Amino acid sequence: MDDLGSLVVKLFDIEAFKFGSFKLKSGIQSPIYIDLRVIISYPDILRSIAVHMNDIIQRANVACDSICGVPYTALPIASIICADYKRPMLIRRKEKKDYGTKKLIEGKFQPNDRCLIIEDIVTSGSSVAETAESLRAEGLQVTDAIVFFDREQNGENNLKEKNIRLLRVLTITEVLRYLVKYSRITEEISKTVQMFIRENQTQLPSSKPEIVETKHLSMSIRERFQMILKEKKTNLCLSADLPSLDEIIELSKQIGPNICMLKIHCDILNDFSMEKILQLKEISRKFNFLLLEDRKFADIGNTVKSQYTKGLFQISQWADLVTVHILPGEGIVEALEQAAQSINEPRGCLLIAQMSSKGALTDNEDYVKGAVQCAKKYSNFVIGFISQSRLTTDNQFLHCTPGIHLNNTGDQLGQQYVTPRQAIDGRGADILIVGRAILDSINRVKTAEEYQEEGYRVYEQLRHV
Numbered sequence: 001m002d003d004l005g006s007l008v009v010k011l012f013d014i015e016a017f018k019f020g021s022f023k024l025k026s027g028i029q030s031p032i033y034i035d036l037r038v039i040i041s042y043p044d045i046l047r048s049i050a051v052h053m054n055d056i057i058q059r060a061n062v063a064c065d066s067i068c069g070v071p072y073t074a075l076p077i078a079s080i081i082c083a084d085y086k087r088p089m090l091i092r093r094k095e096k097k098d099y100g101t102k103k104l105i106e107g108k109f110q111p112n113d114r115c116l117i118i119e120d121i122v123t124s125g126s127s128v129a130e131t132a133e134s135l136r137a138e139g140l141q142v143t144d145a146i147v148f149f150d151r152e153q154n155g156e157n158n159l160k161e162k163n164i165r166l167l168r169v170l171t172i173t174e175v176l177r178y179l180v181k182y183s184r185i186t187e188e189i190s191k192t193v194q195m196f197i198r199e200n201q202t203q204l205p206s207s208k209p210e211i212v213e214t215k216h217l218s219m220s221i222r223e224r225f226q227m228i229l230k231e232k233k234t235n236l237c238l239s240a241d242l243p244s245l246d247e248i249i250e251l252s253k254q255i256g257p258n259i260c261m262l263k264i265h266c267d268i269l270n271d272f273s274m275e276k277i278l279q280l281k282e283i284s285r286k287f288n289f290l291l292l293e294d295r296k297f298a299d300i301g302n303t304v305k306s307q308y309t310k311g312l313f314q315i316s317q318w319a320d321l322v323t324v325h326i327l328p329g330e331g332i333v334e335a336l337e338q339a340a341q342s343i344n345e346p347r348g349c350l351l352i353a354q355m356s357s358k359g360a361l362t363d364n365e366d367y368v369k370g371a372v373q374c375a376k377k378y379s380n381f382v383i384g385f386i387s388q389s390r391l392t393t394d395n396q397f398l399h400c401t402p403g404i405h406l407n408n409t410g411d412q413l414g415q416q417y418v419t420p421r422q423a424i425d426g427r428g429a430d431i432l433i434v435g436r437a438i439l440d441s442i443n444r445v446k447t448a449e450e451y452q453e454e455g456y457r458v459y460e461q462l463r464h465v
C-alpha cells in the first residue's frame with residue numbers, strides 16, 4: 001500500500017469518511033459525509049496530512065511569507081506546516097471581535113507579504129475565497145491555497161475566478177479509488193458518490209457588483225408583489241422558521257426560484273447580524289421574492305415605531321413587509337407607515353385578521369370587520385391580511401394563509417392545517433404560507449416545487465390569473 005493509500009484507509013477507519021445517507025446543512029441528502037475534525041485526536045494522522053501538504057507546497061514552488069489557516073480544522077495542520085516550513089502563521093477569525101482591537105486577521109505581517117491559505121476540505125471554495133478577501137483587504141497578496149481534500153464540486157474553478165490557484169493532496173475520485181482498492185467500500189457506493197458529486201456542482205456568488213434590479217424602487221410594494229406572482233408563477237411563501245440565518249441564506253438560494261415571499265421570525269435566530277440579514281435581502285432581490293418579518297407587532301404606536309426601526313434587528317431596514325396585530329387599534333398601523341416613510345424603498349404590512357391556531361380569539365366577526373376597515377383606511381401601507389377566509393371582495397388586498405400541509409392536520413400545540421386546495425378554494429387564500437411541511441421534508445427543494453405547482457395551479461384556475 002502506498003503512503004497516500006494507507007493514509008486514506010486510516011482516515012476511513014477513524015470515520016473521517018462516512019458513507020450512507022446524510023442530511024447536509026442545505027437540506028440535501030448526501031451519500032458521503034467527510035468530517036476531518038477527528039484528526040486532532042490522532043497525532044500521527046495529523047502529522048502525516050501536514051507532511052503531504054508540505055510536499056505539495058514544496059513541489060509547486062509556492063513563494064510565501066506567511067501561512068494563514070482557516071478555522072477550525074485547518075489550524076492544527078497549519079501550525080505543523082508553519083513549524084516545519086519555518087513560516088509565521090496568521091489566523092482569520094470567523095467573526096470580527098467587537099471588543100479590543102476588532103481585528104479580523106491575527107498575527108504579524110507586512111503590507112504586500114505573500115500569504116498561502118491552508119484549508120482542510122474545499123467544496124465551493126467559499127471559505128478560502130472569504131479568507132483571501134480579508135487578507136487582501138489588509139494589503140496581503142494571495143495567489144495560492146492548499147487543501148488536503150478537494151470534493152471536486154467546482155471549488156478549483158471558483159477559486160481560479162478569484163485569481164487563486166488551488167493545490168490539493170487528494171481528490172474525492174482518488175479517495176474513492178483507494179477505498180475500493182482496499183475493500184473499504186463497494187464499486188456501487190463509489191459510483192453513487194461520483195454521481196452525487198457530478199449533480200451537485202457549486203458556484204460562488206459573484207463579487208462583481210451585480211446589475212441590481214432597481215425597477216422595484218419605483219413600484220409600490222403591492223404592485224411589486226402582483227408582478228412577482230405573475231412573473232414567477234408562484235404563490236408560495238416559505239416560512240423559514242429555522243434557528244440559523246446562515247441556513248436560511250443557503251436555503252433561500254436553492255428555493256428562491258420557487259417562492260414569491262420568504263417569511264422569517266428574526267427573534268428566533270441564534271446568529272442574527274445586520275451583515276447576514278442584508279445578505280439575505282440581496283438574495284431576495286436576485287431571486288425576486290419579498291422578505292416578510294413575521295413580527296406580529298401588538299403594542300401602542302409609539303413603542304411599535306421603535307420596535308420597527310431600532311434595536312438589534314432594525315427591521316425597517318430590510319423587511320419589505322411585516323405582520324401587525326390590529327388589537328391595539330389603528331394607531332399601530334399609522335405609526336409603522338410614518339416610520340416607513342424615512343426608508344427609501346417601498347414598505348408595507350399584512351394585518352393579522354385571523355389565526356390558524358385552535359381557539360384563536362380572532363374568530364370574531366367584529367374583530368375581522370375592524371381589520372378590513374383599517375386596511376381600507378391605510379391601503380397605501382396595508383397590502384393584505386393574514387387570514388383563514390376571504391375577508392373582502394376588494395381584490396387589491398392579498399389574503400395570505402398559514403397552516404398549510406398536504407399530509408398533516410395539525411401539531412400538538414394547536415396549529416391546524418389545511419391543504420393548498422382547501423386554503424385557496426375553500427378559504428379564499430391568494431398566498432400559501434408553508435413552514436414545516438417543507439422544512440421537515442427529506443428534500444426541501446423538491447417539496448417546495450410540489451407546493452408551488454399545486455398552489456399556483458389551483459390559484460390560476462380559481463382566480464383566473
Ligand SMILES: O=c1ccn([C@@H]2O[C@H](COP(=O)(O)O)[C@@H](O)[C@H]2O)c(=O)[nH]1
Pocket residue numbers: 239241294354355356357386402403404415433434435436437
Ligand atoms: O395564524 C397564523 C399566523 C402565523 N403563523 C405562522 O406561520 C408559520 C406556520 O408554520 P408551519 O410550520 O407551517 O406550521 C409559523 O411561522 C407561524 O408563526 C401561523 O402558523 N398561523
